[in-house]
């Protein structure tokens with residue numbers, strides 16, 4: 143939005159090793175968490191772009207540890223791809239630009255944390271999947287990402303947001319928000335609260351299987367929405383997985399579930415006309431095919447058994463997070479209008495419900511590609 147003020151991007155850029163003259167900068171992308179800017183420079187008459195990002199340090203309490211995760215993950219992927227024929231490390235993962243004193247982030251005078259990435263040119267993101275090929279490409283890209291990180295050397299990655307996909311704790315947070323109702327909003331969203339409360343038993347399914355050792359913990363992305371993977375211009379080939387703030391130990395179902403949420407439905411995340419929101423089995427088929435093409439070789443049979451279910455669970459989980467944030471006065475997700483979080487919640491619940499209904503069809507697709 144044009145009215146949002148821009149920080150002094152030229153001053154921020156001076157903290158990084160960027161060889162060129164600053165031209166200008168603008169807000170970039172549609173993330174809900176960080177502040178992202180595309181900044182233009184010029185060197186020897188050639189313009190080029192850089193991404194500057196102010197990391198949300200209210201949400202991410204330990205930015206230095208988070209940045210160390212990102213350094214390790216991107217260096218590991220880069221080294222791995224350098225040895226794999228047909229791959230281009232510079233385009234298939236993010237590249238951090240160091241600060242002038244060789245650090246991986248810059249802290250400004252106000253305590254904000256900044257990082258700089260090489261701008262991934264020739265690639266784009268979509269906000270809503272347009273066809274089954276995009277779903278398949280995104281699925282394969284996230285599967286590759288999980289595969290490439292499977293042998294990341296110890297130590298374990300830092301947990302940047304504890305219990306990020308602990309659905310029962312997300313549910314407990316919703317119950318607390320309903321009880322406190324600090325903005326007197328609960329009365330407006332009775333149906334959504336009812337929908338959520340009726341599904342409490344489902345919430346613990348995955349964390350229980352993890353606790354029992356029936357599903358293995360792996361390194362997962364945890365925020366696999368469709369605008370966190372870059373597709374090649376022209377071909378839509380799934381290329382770089384981005385937004386690495388939540389890469390940490392998790393279940394593959396957190397990733398596949400969030401991909402089902404964002405890659406198999408029509409309508410935007412905050413669509414207000416519910417008739418535009420529908421689950422598309424053809425898009426799910428594309429996604430499942432692409433994901434299993436990449437992940438089949440390392441998944442256990444038990445993990446595959448829960449892939450179809452993960453869609454309804456993770457979509458429900460994100461729905462209750464939007465509902466909780468609405469009740470708490472819109473303090474977590476960025477919003478541009480009042481009611482945006484409740485619109486987001488409604489689309490998630492409509493999607494989750496559609497997946498409940500389509501469950502046996504989804505299972506049949508998984509059975510075909512497993």
Ligand code: ADP
Pocket residue numbers: 170171172173174175176177178193236259260261262263267369370384385386387
């Ligand atoms: P958030 O955590 O707020 O979602 P992201 O890291 O996902 O932030 O970045 C927001 C958007 O900025 C992405 O959806 C993508 O469109 C764009 N983006 C991020 N990093 C790059 C990059 N290195 N090159 C090009 N575009 C990028």
Ligand code: GN1
Pocket residue numbers: 172173174175176364365367370385387388411460
């Ligand atoms: C946030 O950062 P972004 O916009 O890609 C959120 C995800 C939610 C998503 C819902 C760190 O993702 O967990 O699923 O919004 N990220 C964080 O659109 O909370």
Ligand code: MG
Pocket residue numbers: 173174369370385
């Ligand atoms: Mg993002």
